[in-house]
Amino acid sequence: MIRTLLVANRAEIASRVFRTCRELGIGTVAVHSDADAELPYVAEADAAVRLPGTAPSDTYLRADLLVEAALRAGADAVHPGYGFLSESVDLARAVVAAGLTWVGPSPESIEQMGSKVRAKDLVRAAGVPVLDAPASPGQDDLPLLVKASAGGGGRGMRVVRDLDALATEVESARAEALSAFGDGTVFVEPYVERGRHVEVQVVGTDEGVLVLGTRDCSLQRRHQKVIEEAPAPGLPQATREAMHDAARRAAEAVDYRGAGTVELLYDEPADRFFFLEMNTRLQVEHPVTELVHDVDLVAMQLAVAEGRVPEPAPPARGHALEARLYAEDPLHDYQPQSGPLTCFEIPDEAGVRVDAGFRSGSEVSTHYDAMLAKVVVHAPTRELAARRLAGVLRRSRIHGVRTNRDQLVAALRDPGFLAGEVSTAFLDELALPGPVDDAAPVAAALALAERAGAARRVQRGVPVGWRNVVSGPQLTRLVHDGTDGGDDVEVAWWGGRDGPRVDGHVVVASSPTEVTLDTGGVRTTYAVSTVGDRVDVDSAHGHVALRLRPRFVDPADVVAAGSLLAPMPGTVVAVPASDGATVGAGDPVVVLEAMKMQHTIKAPTDGVVSDLAAVGSQVAAGDVLAVVSTGSTSNDPEGDPA
Known part of the structure; x- marks a missing residue:
């Protein structure tokens, strides 16, 4: 009988396994990296063991550390969850060798099915239909799918529609699979466009x-x-x-x-x-x-x-x-x-x-x-x-x-x-939805005004937005969060003794956290949450995320024209371009790895590359990865054709 179970995983799946263990009266042990120390699953377990570091290769992909954690915490069984080492023969064997119960199939079964190439041979012999890869891919075989032999979750997979890109996509898939699963083996098979x-x-x-x-x-x-x-x-x-x-x-x-x-x-x-x-x-x-x-x-x-x-x-x-x-x-x-x-x-x-x-x-x-x-x-x-x-x-x-x-x-x-x-x-x-409610920015602007009024230290009795020249409106400038420009919203509203007023809407009630508007005879209540310059508006129409646009821009925040910015924090793992090189629109410039996936940052236009980030550097969201200048496509600063 299992007395105490360690889940060699994190977050949602660890919580899920712990829930069943509690129902069955089994003790639980969590493991966590430094980045996960405050996540809920750690507190849900009866005991928790720290895995120093943040990278998967230093924590959840270390079979030796996971087994050691189980032994230190007194666990007598290990559940691998999914992802990471859940299909690792090495972890399964290490758990068994340590005298612990492995909650999963035998290491031999994992090994036989662990290679997608070998697995196809096994099930074909058992009479199961398989999708065979072309021996020598040609134009008639397109599209093709490059696929990691180990792991899953879409990592190490690439659809190839141009034979000239096959070698590049194979290398990209191999690098991603090696990073995610520790195994860079990939294979190629036909890609069924509309399969289920x-x-x-x-x-x-x-x-x-x-x-x-x-x-x-x-x-x-x-x-x-x-x-x-x-x-x-x-x-x-x-x-x-x-x-x-x-x-x-x-x-x-x-x-x-x-x-x-x-x-x-x-x-x-x-x-x-x-x-x-x-x-x-x-x-x-x-x-x-x-x-x-x-x-x-x-x-x-x-x-x-x-x-x-x-x-x-x-x-x-x-x-x-x-x-x-x-x-x-x-x-x-x-x-x-x-x-x-x-x-x-x-x-x-x-x-x-x-x-x-x-x-x-x-x-x-x-x-x-x-x-x-x-x-x-x-x-x-x-x-x-x-x-x-x-x-x-x-x-x-x-x-x-x-x-x-x-x-x-x-x-x-x-x-x-x-x-x-x-x-x-x-x-x-599928057509992607845009902002769901045009009145949400109005609610945001009024809530922001009420919030500013509530924060006053003096003249608290003056109505929000009150001004001596009442003919001019107050202006609140917002932008839909996640857009790249063009979605700025300017809300014009008037303050007065009877409360704020907005053309086209009747303001039924307003506070820093809730605004009720009557629009065309239809009353809607909006819940408004403000953190920093971000304003989130929820209503029966859905959610709208906005940011308050500052009236003045700090010159230090201005970046050079043509700058390619990091879309998220991550690590620069490759730089296909070089300083001073001429690139065309769509050419890869920098490859960023974040959240176990590789993201290629491409040149938006033809131009000359400069200020490239170095391979291995850690970048934050918004950092400049490179600059593509469009003023000249010549490498000669003097412009001399010779």
Whole structure:
């Protein structure tokens, strides 16, 4: 029997495993890097062990430190979570060698399925259809997918549509995979443009393989899942049964024990599917299976690890949808975001489950994955689940960093999605929403005025915005947060003895934190939160993030024309250009690594490069990485053609 369990992971998944342990009366141990010391999961555990440092390679990717932490804390079992070393043969063997219980499949099973290349050979022999790579890729084979043999989560993956770019993309994928998983092996296979990503949950036991239905994980960006659901919609029953059989065969091929997932690529028009890989761990999206089948997959993992056979799962009931809430900016190529979460409140409602790694006040660091939480809804039908999930996301209050929340709501309400027309290309074709409410800046301006009035030390009785020349309006200049210019908003309002006034709106009530406006006979109340120059406005229309535009610009904050700024904190890992070189629009200039992903900063126009950041340098968001001057494309400062 397991007495105390160490989770060799962080944030949301650690909290998730701890929850089941508390229900089962099992003690818990957390490990944390320096960057994670204040996250909620650390306080939730019975004991916590520090892993000095912040980089994954110094902390969560150190099998020796994780085993040592378990022994020091008196744990007798280790759960790997997902990501990091969850599919590491070395960690599994080290845990077993230390006399601890490994909550996962055998090291041999992990090793056999750990290489996607080797795994395809194994399941092909077991009669499972696979997607074979071309021996020598040619023009007719395009597009191609370069894929890391180890790991997952979209890292080390590149779509290639031009054969001339194949070598470059292979090297880029290899570097990213090596950084994320410690293994730079990659392979190439055909890329199915509009395929569906369907997976089957299995639990291997001493008495055989339990199959717990299907999930659809087709809504992805950068090959990383965003919205998942169970069961997979619109599958012919014969196809669903064939997928179950294929998953069972794949698990049996490696004598699998514990929870695992067989991932399949479904070509819907042809009604055929192919094996992609087997994840020898718990999946991020496991809650949708738990809700539909009324099971606890972590409890089943623990049962298998203790040598017991879990009870078979009940038949599927209803539909479950999960949305991954990321600190990222969909309007700017999904750039990861970092910084403090000044407010993080998701409504606690019936049928809603939130697996979160952060809370209000938590710091989102640049060192790890950008997922903040998983919001999951279970309902009798798929349509009702989508409506409820969109509603709870819209009513959530998330301030401090940009997120993909609005994109999630748009996807869940899209007629194509509601009709079950999902594919891996769905989000690429989805129109991204803009600011949701034109009246939100008005509410922000009035709340800012009330806040300034409340902060007065003298003349507190003077109405907000009062001036002797009452014919002229007060002006509040704001800008929509996350835009690159052009979205400035100027709110003109008048102060007076009867309260503030704005053309086109009746100000029903106003305070530093709440403003009620009557617009065209429709009354709306806005909750306003101000931190520094950032103003967050929440209402029934959704969330709008604004920044107060300063009246005067500090000359020290002005950067040279043509400056390429770091979109986020990170490390410069490559500089394809060189000082004084001529580049064309779209040419790579600097490669930045942040949140386990590499981001290429490209030249916006033709020009000459200067002031390049050095490889290995740490940069903050807004730092100048390079300058592309467009005044001359000659390397000769005198302009002499000779």
